[in-house]
Amino acid sequence: MTKKSNNRPTVRDVARVAGVSTATVSRALQSPDIVSKKTRDAVFAAVSETGYSVNTAAQMLRRNRSGTILVILPDISNPFFSKILSGIEEVATRANLTILIGNTNGDSTRYANILENLRNGRADGALILNGEAPPDGMLPEGTPAVSISERLDGTPYPHVGTDNERAAFDATRYLIEQGHRKIAHVTGPQDNTLTKDRRDGYVKAMTEAGLSDHIRLIDGGFVYSDGEHAGHHLAKNWPDTTAVFCANDESAMGVIRSLQQHGYSVPDDISVMGFDDVPFARIFQPELTTVHQARNLIGQRAMEILLEQLEKKPFSTGSVYLDHRIVSRNSVAGPRN
Amino acid sequence: MTKKSNNRPTVRDVARVAGVSTATVSRALQSPDIVSKKTRDAVFAAVSETGYSVNTAAQMLRRNRSGTILVILPDISNPFFSKILSGIEEVATRANLTILIGNTNGDSTRYANILENLRNGRADGALILNGEAPPDGMLPEGTPAVSISERLDGTPYPHVGTDNERAAFDATRYLIEQGHRKIAHVTGPQDNTLTKDRRDGYVKAMTEAGLSDHIRLIDGGFVYSDGEHAGHHLAKNWPDTTAVFCANDESAMGVIRSLQQHGYSVPDDISVMGFDDVPFARIFQPELTTVHQARNLIGQRAMEILLEQLEKKPFSTGSVYLDHRIVSRNSVAGPRN
DNA sequence: GAATCTTATGTAATCGTTTTCATTTTTAAT
DNA sequence: ATTAAAAATGAAAACGATTACATAAGATTC
Incomplete structure (x- = not known):
């Protein structure tokens, strides 16, 4: 009977149910504190009644950012990277950012394709765990980025790793x-x-x-x-x-x-x-x-620095080194006298 | 002097440079064959002149799909998954789909957050390598999905794995x-x-x-x-x-x-x-x-079945089993008689 | 050369949010 | 009780691409 039946509820539907305008719905969701408690409650109730979930595409378009950061690495199966990834994820999640993983496999065509995510707006910034610097011009001027583990000599990106x-x-x-x-x-x-x-x-x-x-x-x-x-x-x-x-x-x-x-x-x-x-x-x-x-801390720190760039805060440039330590196990002993 | 200086070029800019309408630009890019060779060339030239790259957000919004599929797994560092991922990637890349990886870490809150990507339109379908079925109602009715490796008993999703x-x-x-x-x-x-x-x-x-x-x-x-x-x-x-x-x-x-x-x-x-x-x-x-x-084939096959679902083609339901084989190495010998 | 059919293009509406600006309501101050 | 300031809301205009529909240009037929 109603015009569209099986479509996802939009902010308009929520607005209608809550008896407010779409602007208010958006505000209640994005900055709850600038909306009166009464309307806020009404909006939240309407949200759960309708089962509303924001349309990311519309949000991205309007805000002109994706809320996603791109992690570029040569080989996702390399166990060296996984703990770094966890560190990245922890900070990203806290900041409400999604992470998109790009696996270059050492292939420069793949690399270029992955970087395309930054040009088309699918990602707002990058963490580069890849040894190679992005090919010239592939990464738009001023894109926030941090290199991890391997320095990217000749690029302006800050670097986080071990000394x-x-x-x-x-x-x-x-x-x-x-x-x-x-x-x-x-x-x-x-x-x-x-x-x-x-x-x-x-x-x-x-x-x-x-x-x-x-x-x-x-x-x-x-x-x-x-x-x-x-x-x-x-x-x-x-x-x-x-x-x-x-x-x-x-x-x-x-x-x-x-x-x-x-x-x-x-x-x-x-x-x-x-x-x-x-x-x-x-x-x-x-x-x-x-x-x-x-590794976990390296990931965290790198993500933090990227975050500062994204928020246009001043950020540490150059290299940041995190502590390493020797782990003594059984493959080393004193020399046979 | 011109109104906006440092913004990304849009389809309008390309249209202006190529001397055609935005509709034509879009057509030249999405279905090159329905546009005359002359305009097509003009559009491509304008694209490289302006450095245009489609705005994914706008595209997603208008098309009502993201071109992304979500891969849900319990632990990205588990080497068991990496080859499956490669298989998935191969097919996805061929179909021009981006893959988004969601790492649950066995945490159901994380799991729910990851599934949110399907509700908010960031992803169009899911490959579930997780043993657990999505919590009730968390995955919108009719979302294309395929389970990999572990069967998800009691769900309608097709399954690909080893017998x-x-x-x-x-x-x-x-x-x-x-x-x-x-x-x-x-x-x-x-x-x-x-x-x-x-x-x-x-x-x-x-x-x-x-x-x-x-x-x-x-x-x-x-x-x-x-x-x-x-x-x-x-x-x-x-x-x-x-x-x-x-x-x-x-x-x-x-x-x-x-x-x-x-x-x-x-x-x-x-x-x-x-x-x-x-x-x-x-x-x-x-x-x-x-x-x-x-594992590679399992990933490929699963992605293919997901693709069929996304394209609303008929797809194989139930389980698909790929061949396994015994690999003889040194940890097995005949018994000491 | 007129009539018909293809093919190629343009116009303008639309997708769902956010946000500027204007307006109303509430609170505080006199 | 009046006025000023602050807080809360709404109307409507963006964001940039795609596409239904309308129109124009070319090709084909008789």
Whole structure:
């Protein structure tokens, strides 16, 4: 009988039921305090009577923002990212923001498609966990953004992460303190800022300890098979190495397996240290000694900074570093005397 | 000088530059074939000249759909889900749909918030990887949805997954074929349909093989510590067990560690089998023999069925099962005779 | 070359909210 | 009791795209 039967209720329907104007309904919902208690109650009652839920599209259009932030990452299945995501979500939820995840898979076409969400208004700002900076012009001038974990050199975006050089330094020091001298480093992928920082920290610790003669660098990467190759390389070329510091946990696991296949016992013959403290580091055997990053806090802090940008408040530019710590488990021991 | 300077270009700007009406611009962009080549080219040129990008909010409002589908899952960091997500993404991307991920974390308030995306128009349909059905009335009548992996008993949504009873049957048969008789089963969490199906498959295989006297059920769960407890229980109560079939890989790893701590060698003293074939199953030692699910295909198929619903085409109702297979690795061997 | 049929385009209404501005009601101050 | 100030509300105009409808231009037929 009524004109439209099975359509979602709109603000007009609520207004009619509550006996007020649509403007008042909107106000009661968005800024309850500027509406008299009486009308507010009437509106809320009408809302639940009608089953009203705001039409996001209309809201976005009118307000000219989406209430969504875009999280760009290379690989959603990488456990390293999940705790960061939780941190992001916590803050975003508190601020009533939705998060949209964009998975680049290392593909630049995908990356461009994902960035399109910022140009078409589906998202208001971005958190970039991707090593690569957005291709030129793909990200509209002045879009709020924060980079996480990997610095994006040459971009104006603030950055939140771990002080990788310092953490790598600490990790190497830790091995030195256990009595090791011949300590190798398996790096990350060559084009990565993380790789550079961690390598620098290792070199610095070795040098400061007067061990520059023992610096042993092996090109690696962040995945298991990179570690396997590195372990093989190590066994072939520097068999007397007593400890290895790896650029991340996954490659450390590969190194360990590979060394075991070459007859080494870990940690009895050789110690191996990782970086990241992924969940699996505790399940792997030997349990992995590694560097723990405050991933949840990193996510939170990054989201907070993005929030400040979105609200046009002044925000911290440059890098923000959160604390790391060494987690001692079973893959590191003192050297065989 | 012109009225608005730093605003995003709209369809009007494109129309002005191309010397056509906004209607034509829209048509050139949405259905290029119904516009003359000449105007089409002019419009495309104007688009790149102005740097135009459609305003999603306006589009959503006018079209009354978001072009987004909601993927609801309990835990984004669970590696089991990532390949399913890839499958979903592949099909969604092909259909020009954005995917929005909602992480319930097992929290029903979060769940309700996530479902709000369907009521407020931010998403057009849902893929539910969550074991729980949406709370009554939370999901608007007739919303397109498909459940993945876990059946949602009592809901009208189609389901895509593995035939868990059959797969568990096959896994148990596999152990029997290796010569095992005293085979225990560590179940999943008690309230779960997967748990029931896998337990049933185990019981059926045991019974059919005349081994009903050897049925040994241990209440477990899907996480590592569940497996540890189960392993302990097993060592205490059924020390002569020669093989264990676990409800998933993570708990299988816990079982293995726990049995090792009780002095068992795996697989020499006791064989352990998992379920899922998560990426880590190949890295864990001993490498885990397990049941591989076609996770990517499951994601693809589910998304396809959702697509059919969205397009109001007839769609397959009931369950669709994709093939599983046993992956033989090192955690299973014949029994010590 | 007129009549008919296609094809291409334009005009203007519409989607549902928010918000400016104007107006009314209430409260406070004298 | 009057006036001024503050608080609460309403009317109506946006936001930017799509599309029903109307019209114009081209193509086809006789």
